[in-house]
Amino acid sequence: MTVPADSAILPPGIAWALLAAFSVLWVALGWYLGRNNKTAEDHMLAGRNVGLALATATAMATWVTANTTMTAPQLALQLGVWGMFGYSLGALGLILFAPLARRIRELMPHGFTSGDFIRLRFGKFTWRVFLVVSLIYAFGWLVSLAMAGGVLINALSGIDYRVGMTIILTVCVLYTLLGGLRAVIGTDFVQTIIIILGVAFIAWLTIDKVGFEAIHFNLMEERPELLNLLFPAAIMFLFNNLLFGVGEIFHSNVWWSRAFAFGRSVGFRAYLLAGLLWLPIPIVAGFVALATPALGINVPVADMVGPLVAAEVLGLTGAIVVFIVVFAALASSLDSLLAATSDLVTRDIYRGHIRPRASEQEQFRATKVMIVLLGLLTWAAASYRGEIPVVGSLAAVLYFTGAFVASAIWPVVAGLYWRKTNPMGAALGMIAGTGLGLVGYFAIGFYVAALIGAAVSLAVILLFTWLAPREFDWSRLAEAEPRNGAMANGGVP
Amino acid sequence: MMISAGALGTIVVIATSIATLAPILLIALFLHDWKRGRLW
Numbered sequence: 001m002t003v004p005a006d007s008a009i010l011p012p013g014i015a016w017a018l019l020a021a022f023s024v025l026w027v028a029l030g031w032y033l034g035r036n037n038k039t040a041e042d043h044m045l046a047g048r049n050v051g052l053a054l055a056t057a058t059a060m061a062t063w064v065t066a067n068t069t070m071t072a073p074q075l076a077l078q079l080g081v082w083g084m085f086g087y088s089l090g091a092l093g094l095i096l097f098a099p100l101a102r103r104i105r106e107l108m109p110h111g112f113t114s115g116d117f118i119r120l121r122f123g124k125f126t127w128r129v130f131l132v133v134s135l136i137y138a139f140g141w142l143v144s145l146a147m148a149g150g151v152l153i154n155a156l157s158g159i160d161y162r163v164g165m166t167i168i169l170t171v172c173v174l175y176t177l178l179g180g181l182r183a184v185i186g187t188d189f190v191q192t193i194i195i196i197l198g199v200a201f202i203a204w205l206t207i208d209k210v211g212f213e214a215i216h217f218n219l220m221e222e223r224p225e226l227l228n229l230l231f232p233a234a235i236m237f238l239f240n241n242l243l244f245g246v247g248e249i250f251h252s253n254v255w256w257s258r259a260f261a262f263g264r265s266v267g268f269r270a271y272l273l274a275g276l277l278w279l280p281i282p283i284v285a286g287f288v289a290l291a292t293p294a295l296g297i298n299v300p301v302a303d304m305v306g307p308l309v310a311a312e313v314l315g316l317t318g319a320i321v322v323f324i325v326v327f328a329a330l331a332s333s334l335d336s337l338l339a340a341t342s343d344l345v346t347r348d349i350y351r352g353h354i355r356p357r358a359s360e361q362e363q364f365r366a367t368k369v370m371i372v373l374l375g376l377l378t379w380a381a382a383s384y385r386g387e388i389p390v391v392g393s394l395a396a397v398l399y400f401t402g403a404f405v406a407s408a409i410w411p412v413v414a415g416l417y418w419r420k421t422n423p424m425g426a427a428l429g430m431i432a433g434t435g436l437g438l439v440g441y442f443a444i445g446f447y448v449a450a451l452i453g454a455a456v457s458l459a460v461i462l463l464f465t466w467l468a469p470r471e472f473d474w475s476r477l478a479e480a481e482p483r484n485g486a487m488a489n490g491g492v493p
Numbered sequence: 494m495m496i497s498a499g500a501l502g503t504i505v506v507i508a509t510s511i512a513t514l515a516p517i518l519l520i521a522l523f524l525h526d527w528k529r530g531r532l533w
Binding site (some may be wrong): 204 | 494495496497498499501502504505506507508509511512513515516518519520522523525526527531532533
């Protein structure tokens with residue numbers, strides 16, 4: 001569905017000015033922050049000493065995506081109060097990752113990627129299974145973010161889908177290329193402030209202009225199920241979303257690269273604080289959707305409920321605020337994903353499989369080439385979307401990856417804390433969890449994929465480890481560069 | 494079992510207040526790290 005310029009909520013002239021201004025800001029900031037990067041380690045891990053303020057903000061910004069700002073209102077409209085409460089449980093992923101981040105930093109002071117950990121801990125086969133799961137998730141998320149960018153810019157301003165998508169992707173590729181993780185983290189700080197202030201501003205004005213009594217009364221009249229605390233599908237969604245968020249964070253190199261990059265004592269506090277500050281955001285963003293009956297808004301496409309309410313309550317100012325928030329939210333996740341996925345491909349595919357003896361400088365160059373290639377691949381995939389109704393299915397696209405990511409939770413947790421974990425159990429847990437989770441997704445609904453994926457994966461790991469426990473020496477994870485033997489055997493005795 | 498207007502309002506106001514204070518806290522932390530040379 002393409003929105004013509006004359007029916008968009010923001011005049012194209014203002015939208016172009018905003019796009020130009022923020023594009024220049026992000027690219028200039030990225031170049032400035034990354035101008036002293038000299039090695040792959042500088043580029044990939046920002047010097048491994050990121051402080052608490054920037055660490056907290058980057059964790060928050062990356063976790064606030066277009067999905068948060070657009071899908072939280074959609075879920076509130078579809079699943080009611082549990083929709084927004086359930087989405088906010090995604091914060092538990094950040095909170096629960098806090099102790100893992102500390103342990104990762106302790107066990108792997110020289111680590112680069114989540115793939116490094118799986119290879120050293122479980123061996124080549126599990127590593128390759130993990131890479132497939134992780135790269136499918138990362139590429140799926142990249143393409144869906146680029147598509148969401150094009151669709152949302154079009155829906156808000158009438159700018160052509162491909163033009164909007166190309167601009168946002170090019171801007172993110174440019175500043176990630178110029179500044180690496182330093183640029184990503186620096187821009188994330190500014191983007192976090194913009195996103196939270198924008199979302200809170202819209203919520204306060206909705207409360208002021210509509211009021212809770214009117215919202216509640218109209219919902220009771222028109223959509224009483226949205227206020228029902230015993231809405232079965234919504235309660236199922238709540239637990240599914242919890243596992244989905246945990247799975248996304250526990251396995252993805254986006255979060256592992258930050259655990260390696262944050263200062264030695266920073267990771268735990270940064271993830272904990274980011275989770276606590278992120279917790280209310282889906283409630284704030286989602287709540288505005290509950291005002292639609294009171295405002296008499298007809299919502300043609302569920303994902304667009306947030307911008308529609310903002311435009312109704314605030315007029316042009318609301319449309320401008322939403323546009324800036326959406327641009328910042330998209331950029332803050334796209335850049336992180338580009339950086340972390342290019343690191344994973346460079347370290348685990350290029351260096352792990354193609355050129356094991358690649359020098360530091362070769363890896364530095366390869367990381368940059370990977371960022372450009374990923375950008376081009378993402379652009380190609382997002383360009384040929386045909387008539388796929390992306391806007392109407394953002395949540396469905398998002399939760400499709402639930403089976404993949406939730407099946408990786410227990411291999412990561414057991415790998416970090418349980419010495420006896422069986423490596424084959426970890427690999428088969430991911431395979432069986434993903435397979436059966438996808439069956440559940442199609443046979444039952446999007447709200448069970450992560451639940452099934454996590455449960456099956458746990459059962460397989462427990463069974464294999466009970467039948468054939470293996471010993472592991474934690475010090476193997478601390479080596480600066482993997483030995484040839486470790487590369488071959490994956491550190492498995 | 495329906496959530497009341499009062500309970501819904503309380504939860505949303507608390508959430509929005511935390512969201513409003515979060516940028517202030519982040520900027521304060523930034524200044525704190527910056528003064529001590531601990532940004533990076």
